[in-house]
Amino acid sequence: MKRRIASIVAVAAVAAAAVSAQTTTSKKSPGPLTIKEQGSFFVGGENKTITQPGFGPNAPPTSGEITVNQMYVQYQIPMKGEQHVPVVMVHGCCLSSKTWETTPDGRMGWSEYFLRKDRPVYLADQVSRARSGFDPTGFVDVRAGKSTPDKMPNILDATHQVAWTVFRFGPKYGEAFPDEQFPMQAMDELYKQMIPDLNSTLGQAPTATWKQMAALGVKLNGAILMGHSESGFFPEQAALIDPAGIKGNISIEMPCVTNFNASQLATLAKIPTLVMFGDHLGDVTGGPANWAQSFASCNTFVDQLKKAGGDAQMMHLPAMGIKGNSHMLMQDKNSDQLADLVIAWIDRHVEARKAATK
């Protein structure tokens, strides 16, 4: 175990040197990128019959089907992609797959970084968000007088003030931690990424995302599922629906479920699992998130997986000497370094194991 941490830290040190060099050259292109294939598709989706206002002021209402619960996925496969397990990245609350693309300060995001490290990358917009769309009937029915406002789904749009504390940019709004790794000068660009979230409020929407994530793993004939924040524990939830296509789970910054039964833990323990947390977990109070409590729950979860025979690891960045990371760590100034840690974990815990069982 000590050796493993030492090697992780060594990797981190190398990466840190690379990052500081890169920061100065961030505006320069990293060079040509050759990919084997790219595109987009949907996973899942069901028909739902709706009645909606007619087109035009005097037109009668019309009935028909719409498609709901589909999950939009955008992908790129690098030239050596077949040598690696695909990585599915799923964003958090009030965000979209933009999370993984160009960072607020214009550096390369994790999606392209992983791609340039020869990983096939699949970005999924959660069901009920962004290009996946959402079921509008809960709103349309209220407007048409068929339902009442109190039954209308809630829409969560995190304010700048909420984001500042929940994402741990500093102890309070407008004040940054001295060692903050988030590119604070580009905060306005992060705020633009924040869009209305209906997912946790539209009935079975999160369940639909879990289901489509599991189905995507199967479709890809094996994938690593990565979730962040709101979706941080979605990989585990997906595995409990169908673990067949899930080769690894990566859960970044969220509360963990700690009351799974033995059968559920046995299922999850078969999947190599990485949990990652940044810094300042106990240094922000008064916001809606309780990061110290989330961290504690995930330490418990990791212990439970280990006791069930699983290969589970808690990567708490400050404990590894990496300080100042925010909740949006994939966009932090040291994002390349953190990506390298994740990739190194994949190599050792998912791909080495896959090679060994061949």
Add this chain to the structure above:
Amino acid sequence: MKRRIASIVAVAAVAAAAVSAQTTTSKKSPGPLTIKEQGSFFVGGENKTITQPGFGPNAPPTSGEITVNQMYVQYQIPMKGEQHVPVVMVHGCCLSSKTWETTPDGRMGWSEYFLRKDRPVYLADQVSRARSGFDPTGFVDVRAGKSTPDKMPNILDATHQVAWTVFRFGPKYGEAFPDEQFPMQAMDELYKQMIPDLNSTLGQAPTATWKQMAALGVKLNGAILMGHSESGFFPEQAALIDPAGIKGNISIEMPCVTNFNASQLATLAKIPTLVMFGDHLGDVTGGPANWAQSFASCNTFVDQLKKAGGDAQMMHLPAMGIKGNSHMLMQDKNSDQLADLVIAWIDRHVEARKAATK
């Protein structure tokens, strides 16, 4: 009002390509793709102060700022990109930038096709749609009892039935034209692309998209704006806000405005303009769209531009011997052929002109 409804209707197309069909066709890779740079960013966006329910059952409401009216843009620049004018593609009603990506039946979409023809491609999600997000306050206020349901923004979600006729897949739902070019076996995949549309209903949202499109042209130091259906005439509207960055306008299948004044026409006549329409314009009746009327209005508009000294062209595909194209012509089976027509037009009318004035 009629125009607004018509343009909404003009929209409805979306894609339902069967994943199974997609899987088999996507096996035929067009070969490696080398790009110079890719990424995403936002154009525009303003702060808005909102009050929303607190987090947790007994938490008091909180006030703060959110960002609204920003436009999400995803781009790829090919190796020879600097030799060509960038192309900005904007989707139609009830759709997202998915419109331009992998077709419902799994073929290459226009975005990658243009890219492989050395064009820098910028895909914009309209303001109030997909990854651009939307202003949720009109809904949140009704739920909180601060406003009434009749004042709530309408959400348009085109049903399969509406899409079938508006997108001209056949004379009536379930019946295809014998020469239909849309990949009908993949209809379900188009339906999955169809997501709730708040754009035409959220007050100034379409205006915001026009504004951001104009700003994007300036940011790119010159671009061709391409719109489809709901956004078909957005390039012209953007040009009337600020023509400085607009090198060409491509308008696909929408009603045209025909009552511009001389000053407006003079502005638009300075920009090479292509208008494109598919087949069966008069062969679908009873739906919310009137394609024959839209076509007539655009013929008038093209004539007005010409009379004002402009370089304007109506490309009516059946008149060129290309039969059976639907409203979703960028996804039709002959989509490559149509892309070639557009690219050839760009070469002759935008780039040759640009070269001549160098």
